[in-house]
Amino acid sequence: MYFPDLLKHPQFYNLKSTLLSCGRRSVRAYLRQTIAVPPDARVLEVGCGAGRHAGTFSARYVGVDLSWAYLSYAAAHRPGRFARMDATCLGFPDGKFEFVFCVGLCHHLPDAAVAAAMAEMKRVIRPGGNVCVVDAVVPASPNVPGRVLCALDRGEHLRPLERLAALLRAQGLRLHCANIPGSFPYQRAVFLGAWGWRVEKHPGPRAALTA
Secondary structure, three states, rough: OOHHOOOOOOOHHHHHHHHHHHOOOOOHHHOOOOOOOOOEEEEEEEEEOOOOOOOOOOOOOEEEOHHHHHHHHHHOOOOOEEEOOOOOOOOOOOOOOOEEEEEEOHOOHHHHHHHHHHHHHHHOEEEEEEEEEEEEEOOOOOOOOHHHHHHOHHHHOOOOHHHHHHHHHOEEEEEEOOOOOOOOOEOOOOOOOOOOEEEOOOOOOOEEHHH
């Protein structure tokens, strides 16, 4: 069994994530420090996998994914609700959520599917809500460990930062952070929608939902 095949199993995926991050929760920490989500907000994670980020916000969380194995694990071990859906065809009405985000989704999708997924994510946010995309990009040299991990990743569409930024810019999302601190050996970029936000004066950038 090859390494990418092992990652289909949620327990192995969680172990890999914990080991390679040395126990850090860099994505969760960054999102909590950057984005203020009210406790009563409705939050959707697209491509939630095993629900690793389900407890990031104290909000009404829903996670969707295509993998029954990941969803079953998430439902048994994580807070919130989970459902099987395609990112390019979400089964929610318009304006259902205050905040929609995805972590590590885009590098599994070709360009056309990324555009379709972004359109769906924008469709299901309410006025004043927003979309956040966190995704791995091909690390800049000389990050040899990061490039090796990219080669082993199941995602077939890992992109350089500039290419992913251009793809998401066409969907109305702008680069917020080129690399989340503490992500090494990965390079993880963050993109936010260019609508519905104000940036508050905090020790570090923090985007807040506007009513």
